[in-house]
Structure formats: C-alpha cells, structure tokens
Amino acid sequence: MSSEAVQPYQRIVQDVRDKIRSGRLTAGTKLPSTRELADEYGIAAGTVQRALTELRNAGLIYSHQGRGSFVTETAGETVEDSTARALKALEDQVRDLSARLERIEKERNG
Template identity: 85%
Template sequence: MSLMSNESVQPYQRIVQDVRDKIRSGRLTAGTKLPSTRELADEYGVAPGTVQRALAELRVGGLIYSHQGRGSFVTETASESSEDSTARALKRLEDQVSDLVARLEKIEKGRNA
C-alpha cells in the first residue's frame, strides 16, 4: 500500500475494517468479547478516542454491542454474510408472492363461479 492511499484512510476506519474482516473470516464469532479500548489502542498505536470512534461505528453497523463495564461483543448477526441475509430476504419475498398468487387465484375462482 502506498503512503498516499494509507493516509486517506482514517485510523478509526482501519480498525473498523480490520474487525469486519476478522468477523467475515470467522476469526471473531458471535458472542466473542473484543479486547478492551486500552488494548486496542495499544495494538493499533492510536488514542483511546480513536478506538471508541471505531467501536461506535461497528455498533451502528450492527456488528458489535457493548455492555457498560463489561466490554464489547460480536453480535449474533454479524457473522452472517450479506449474501446470506440477501438470500433469506429473497426467499421471504418469493414466499409472500406465492401466497399472494394463491389468494388471488381463489378470489378469481370465486368471482367466476
């Protein structure tokens, strides 16, 4: 990676991306406790505030949740890839369409009887 492209990525974004990659690859699984803010700050060589910003973004993205005084943990749904959730959403839509078609056919038969 060149220096220029590295500078365009904020330090907190590097942490967010790294945690995302660890979840996607299965190195971090649902319920796993993340290291403390201090440990992450030391690991990435950044200020605790930078880590907190990264954790806030991961929370908003639904990848982690935090318990006051206990730490941050990977959510149950974080490890589901976006393809999985897309496939499930499509399956739900297909089921709904099938149901609507069946209802419509009943209504049409009732009218023509």
C-alpha cells in the same frame, strides 16, 4: 488507498471486518477493551470509541456497558446470506397473505 491515507479509526473498523469475514471473530466473541485496542493501535481511546461506534452502526458489534463489545450474530453473514434471509421472510409474508385472502374470499362467498 495507501495505509497513510486511512484514518486510525478506519484501520480498526477494517481489521475487525476482515477478522469477521475470515472467521477469526465469530458471533458472540468479545472484542478487546478500549484500552487494549488503544494500546494495540497506538491511538487515543476516543479514536477507538469512534471505531466501535462505526462497527455498531454497521451492525457488526453490540456493546454492554461495563461488559464490553461483542460480535453480533449476523456479522459474519455474507450479502448472499442476508439476501436469502430477506427473500425467505418475503415468501413467508406472501404465503400468509395468500392464506388470509383465501379465507376472506371463502367467508364472502359463503
């Protein structure tokens, strides 16, 4: 896709994603202000807000009114990290359910 076909807000989204993946932006890092990003990309503040909304919806950033936007703790996780975390949670649930079932069977069988 040529850069002309990319919407201005999408450039910001992609740039932030790339910076997170490369480790240039890490968990807790504060992003530049809306005004700073608008100036940097030569776009309107509303367009920056759209990009920030996309990044929030993707779980890459969170925002505090009056303080700014920050990279989330899980933003830098790869798909493999996320999958491993989900599998671990499922294993824990199965272990817990197995223990509960064993207790119930022992109570029934006296």
